[in-house]
Amino acid sequence: MPSGTSETRDEHRDAAERGRPRYAYLGPAGTFTEAALRQIASPDGAVFLPQVDVVSAIEAVRTGAADHAVVAIESSVEGSVTAVLDTLATGDPLVLQGEMIVPVSFVLAARPGTGLSAVRRVAAHPHAWAQCRRWLLQNLPDGVHVPATSNTAPAAAMATGERELGFDAALVPPPAVEAYGLVPLADDVADNHHAVTRFVLVGRPGPVPPRTGADKTTLVVHLPSNQAGALLEMLEQFAARGVNLSRIESRPLGDSLGRYSFSIDVEGHVDDERVAEALMGLHRVCPHVRFLGSYPRVDTPHGDVRPGTYDADFLAARAWVQALRDGRAH
Numbered sequence: 001m002p003s004g005t006s007e008t009r010d011e012h013r014d015a016a017e018r019g020r021p022r023y024a025y026l027g028p029a030g031t032f033t034e035a036a037l038r039q040i041a042s043p044d045g046a047v048f049l050p051q052v053d054v055v056s057a058i059e060a061v062r063t064g065a066a067d068h069a070v071v072a073i074e075s076s077v078e079g080s081v082t083a084v085l086d087t088l089a090t091g092d093p094l095v096l097q098g099e100m101i102v103p104v105s106f107v108l109a110a111r112p113g114t115g116l117s118a119v120r121r122v123a124a125h126p127h128a129w130a131q132c133r134r135w136l137l138q139n140l141p142d143g144v145h146v147p148a149t150s151n152t153a154p155a156a157a158m159a160t161g162e163r164e165l166g167f168d169a170a171l172v173p174p175p176a177v178e179a180y181g182l183v184p185l186a187d188d189v190a191d192n193h194h195a196v197t198r199f200v201l202v203g204r205p206g207p208v209p210p211r212t213g214a215d216k217t218t219l220v221v222h223l224p225s226n227q228a229g230a231l232l233e234m235l236e237q238f239a240a241r242g243v244n245l246s247r248i249e250s251r252p253l254g255d256s257l258g259r260y261s262f263s264i265d266v267e268g269h270v271d272d273e274r275v276a277e278a279l280m281g282l283h284r285v286c287p288h289v290r291f292l293g294s295y296p297r298v299d300t301p302h303g304d305v306r307p308g309t310y311d312a313d314f315l316a317a318r319a320w321v322q323a324l325r326d327g328r329a330h
């Protein structure tokens with residue numbers, strides 16, 4: 001086959017990509033998600049696969065179209081990305097393999113020739129809009145939100161020659177202004193200037209990476225229905241073993257009112273005895289526990305390990321019970 005045909009180019013591309021990890025993420029190029037991805041991979045050594053939404057990014061790992069996904073899971077202003085929590089909680093099992101934090105502030109940008117006074121319709125990802133609500137009220141009181149699928153989708157649309165976009169300006173990540181040939185109308189747009197978004201690296205289940213000493217474990221837990229004290233009993237599994245929770249939130253199960261799934265981050269690794277013991281407790285008292293992985297955390301742990309809950313304490317206690325069983329201790 002003559003070189004230069006699209007089929008040959010595809011073969012070359014496949015060959016070049018073979019062996020390089022493939023990452024699905026929310027695109028197009030220049031999103032905060034891509035900034036998170038660039039903390040762990042570079043386009044020189046990996047294949048970046050931009051997706052239209054976070055669910056498609058996660059599903060690409062399930063179908064095998066990607067090896068990993070990077071998705072936003074939690075904003076310091078807007079809270080959790082519920083589509084991500086729900087997609088991870090059900091369907092074929094996946095695990096979290098890492099986390100990244102990205103500072104988030106926006107530029108209000110438009111096509112060259114647009115002035116701030118001409119702006120009424122502002123395209124923005126719903127999380128971006130929520131993160132800039134006060135700024136918009138003060139600076140564009142008549143502004144109307146045009147929802148966007150990501151923070152760079154409107155920038156990419158403005159970069160095309162399309163005449164009628166359906167919006168006048170967009171909230172975009174700072175690097176997207178130049179990358180998409182836009183002009184800034186207002187810089188550093190944010191209600192909270194310390195806002196950050198936390199992203200997670202998602203992959204298919206495999207051996208859990210060794211503990212680093214500063215790890216996090218993510219779980220999905222269901223409670224027995226209509227049982228007084230079920231929530232307390234679930235929480236006691238952690239408290240009794242000195243396991244600190246860094247996040248807990250409930251998500252409706254969807255099939256009827258009053259049924260919830262709990263999404264939980266705990267400090268520690270499944271190789272830590274106290275975390276393993278808490279997991280065993282959950283397995284005994286909860287009808288459903290999904291392990292979403294143990295992985296290095298990016299911030300420092302909040303809680304100190306409580307005396308009596310170190311690995312050595314659990315191992316000594318277990319050895320003592322064994323000795324009782326063997327008749328070697330009383």
Ligand SMILES: O=C(O)C(=O)C[C@]1(C(=O)O)C=C[C@@H](O)C=C1
Nearest residue numbers: 031032033072127128150151197
């Ligand atoms: O559109 C992007 O740039 C994203 O990475 C998505 C996302 C999110 O889903 O929360 C990430 C960071 C900001 O908080 C706003 C939007």
